[in-house]
Amino acid sequence: MEYVDVAVIGGGQSGLAAAHALRQRGLVPVVLEASGQAAGSWPGYYDSLTLFSPARFSALPGLPFGGDGGRYPHRDEVVDYLTRYADRLDAEIRTHARVESVESDGAGFVVHTVDGRLGAAGIVAASGAFGNPLLPGLPGRQGFAGEVLHVADYRSPEPYAGKRVVVVGGGNSAVQVSYELAEVAEVTLATRTPIRFLAQIRDGKDLHHWLKDTGFDHLPPHWLIHYVGGTLVLDTGRYQDALESGRLQRRPMFTALDGDEVIWDDGSRERADVVVLATGYRPHLDYLAKLGALDEQWAPRHAGGLSLTHPGLVYLGLEFQRSFASNTLRGVGRDAAYVIDPLAAHVRKAPAAAGL
Numbered sequence: 001m002e003y004v005d006v007a008v009i010g011g012g013q014s015g016l017a018a019a020h021a022l023r024q025r026g027l028v029p030v031v032l033e034a035s036g037q038a039a040g041s042w043p044g045y046y047d048s049l050t051l052f053s054p055a056r057f058s059a060l061p062g063l064p065f066g067g068d069g070g071r072y073p074h075r076d077e078v079v080d081y082l083t084r085y086a087d088r089l090d091a092e093i094r095t096h097a098r099v100e101s102v103e104s105d106g107a108g109f110v111v112h113t114v115d116g117r118l119g120a121a122g123i124v125a126a127s128g129a130f131g132n133p134l135l136p137g138l139p140g141r142q143g144f145a146g147e148v149l150h151v152a153d154y155r156s157p158e159p160y161a162g163k164r165v166v167v168v169g170g171g172n173s174a175v176q177v178s179y180e181l182a183e184v185a186e187v188t189l190a191t192r193t194p195i196r197f198l199a200q201i202r203d204g205k206d207l208h209h210w211l212k213d214t215g216f217d218h219l220p221p222h223w224l225i226h227y228v229g230g231t232l233v234l235d236t237g238r239y240q241d242a243l244e245s246g247r248l249q250r251r252p253m254f255t256a257l258d259g260d261e262v263i264w265d266d267g268s269r270e271r272a273d274v275v276v277l278a279t280g281y282r283p284h285l286d287y288l289a290k291l292g293a294l295d296e297q298w299a300p301r302h303a304g305g306l307s308l309t310h311p312g313l314v315y316l317g318l319e320f321q322r323s324f325a326s327n328t329l330r331g332v333g334r335d336a337a338y339v340i341d342p343l344a345a346h347v348r349k350a351p352a353a354a355g356l
Contacts, residue, residue, distance in 0.1 A: 004030045005347050007111045007120035009099050009287070012040015013082060014126035014317030017060050017332045019091040021340040022124075027347060029091050029124070032113060034098035034131075038086035039079045041130030047156045048180055049075040052172060052200075052234050053330055057208040060085055061333040070206070078329070099127075099287045104310065109291075121347045124339075125288060125300070126316040128327075129281035136168075136279055140257035144275070151278040157181045164271055166262055168253070169278030170195050171231045175239050177278060178248055188249040188270075190262075195250060197240050198232040207234065208330070217331060221320040228324075283318055305339040312346045314339040 006022055008015045011033025022029040031038065051058050056069030058078075063085050065073065073081070086093055101112045102123060111118040133150040141148060151173050161184040167174050170191035181187045189195070200207055211217050219227070233239060242248040254262040261269045288294055293309045295301055300315050304322045307313035316336055317327045325331025 001110070001117050001119050003108075003119040003121075004028060005120070006030075006122040006124060006343065007032060007109070007118055008124040008126055009102075009111070010040065010124075010126035010128060010317070011035075011038035011086065011093055011095070012042070012126070012128055012317070013060060013329050014128065014327075014332050014336075015040070015124065016082060016085050016089065017336040018124040018126050018316050018340065019089050019093075020061055020333075021336040022344070023090050025340060025344045027122075027344055030118065030120075031091060031093040032097040032099055032111070032118075033093060033095045034127075036095050037079075037083065038093050038095065039082040041128055042075055042079045042082065044130060044152065045075050046151070046154050046177065047075070048176070051078065051329070053208045053328065054206050057206075057212065058329045060329060061336070063088060101287050101290050103290055108312065122312045122314070122343045123310075124314055124316060124343070125285055127284045127287075128317050129283050129319070132282045132284040132286075133277075134280045134282055135277060138257055138275070139255065140263075143259065144257040145260040146273045146275065148275045148277065151177055151276055152281075154276060157184045160185045160274055163273040165274045165276060166190050166254070166272045167276045167278055169280070170233070171278065171280070172233055174278030175233045175235075177276065179239055179242055181276075182242065182248050188251055189243075190251055190253045192253045193230065195243070196230060196232050197235040200234045200236045211324070217323050217325045217334075219323060221323070224320070224324055283315075288313075305335055306342060312343065314343050 005027040006029040008018045008029050008031045011031045015031050019029045019031050050072045054070050055065040055067060055073050059065045065081055098114045099111055103110045108121045109123050111120055133152045157180050160181055163185045165181050165185045165187045167178045168190045178187050178189050243250055252265045254264050256263045260271055262272045263269055285300055293307055301308040302315050305315045317332055319327045322335050323331055326335050
């Protein structure tokens with residue numbers, strides 16, 4: 001069986017940031033990417049997706065995004081950037097290398113892929129969440145005559161022209177998709193609480209300037225809840241205007257689906273052709289189940305990305321892992337530096353060298 005210093009599971013932005021940090025510390029990683037290219041989930045996002053952060057704030061360590069720093073890069077630009085980043089890494093990236101499980105062998109880990117086994121002293125779980133969309137239970141879904149899909153499977157508004165669409169969710173993706181669908185369809189946003197908007201531009205500068213300049217991106221999650229308190233939607237004003245003008249409707253979450261209708265919380269009924277679930281994702285870590293690293297809800301047991309169950313196992317790209325920016329292009333590099341330092345000490349057997 002082949003042995004490596006560290007197996008990085010996932011070749012998207014988190015896995016590439018991990019590989020960069022590992023090489024900076026003289027370790028030899030192998031990146032295992034399930035798809036055919038090292039771009040993570042970005043190729044699978046909907047066609048119109050753009051970053052919410054300007055290019056100057058959206059780079060991984062060691063490679064500027066390039067071009068006009070004030071623009072908001074399109075999905076395809078991000079794919080191109082990540083591909084260039086992967087090409088510049090001094091690390092082996094194996095595509096079509098889906099990881100099925102990870103086990104402990106006492107001295108380290110054994111990674112089982114579709115093609116065989118790989119021994120590793122350390123593991124970086126950087127597989128993201130796109131492959132594990134959250135699908136809430138909807139009473140009456142089985143008998144619903146229309147289409148129900150998660151936003152992970154949505155690409156563009158054209159197939160829904162002239163239809164009655166209900167989008168479930170109150171975050172950035174829900175609002176952005178609802179806004180573009182409203183160009184061709186009748187759309188209602190169904191949310192449990194009113195939508196909270198956060199201005200994209202303040203005093204002539206993008207929000208991300210202030211997040212960096214003030215140090216907001218360094219605030220820990222257990223402090224953030226006191227400031228943020230829930231989901232926010234970044235807006236230049238057009239989304240809020242669309243709601244206030246009636247171009248886009250918002251109603252409290254419906255209680256059930258029935259035939260070709262949704263039943264709203266006030267008991268009224270309305271026909272619906274399509275329900276789009278913009279309800280988020282959960283970490284895609286099922287390959288760690290046998291290892292015993294996950295809790296009863298299949299969430300990782302960790303502190304800041306460091307496993308609480310297995311020395312030598314770290315995580316990257318978890319939402320609010322260490323900060324507001326943890327699962328973003330601008331924040332994952334900082335988290336990588338944080339988790340790779342102790343991982344490097346583990347791989348180099350620092351405790352044994354100290355006589356422990």
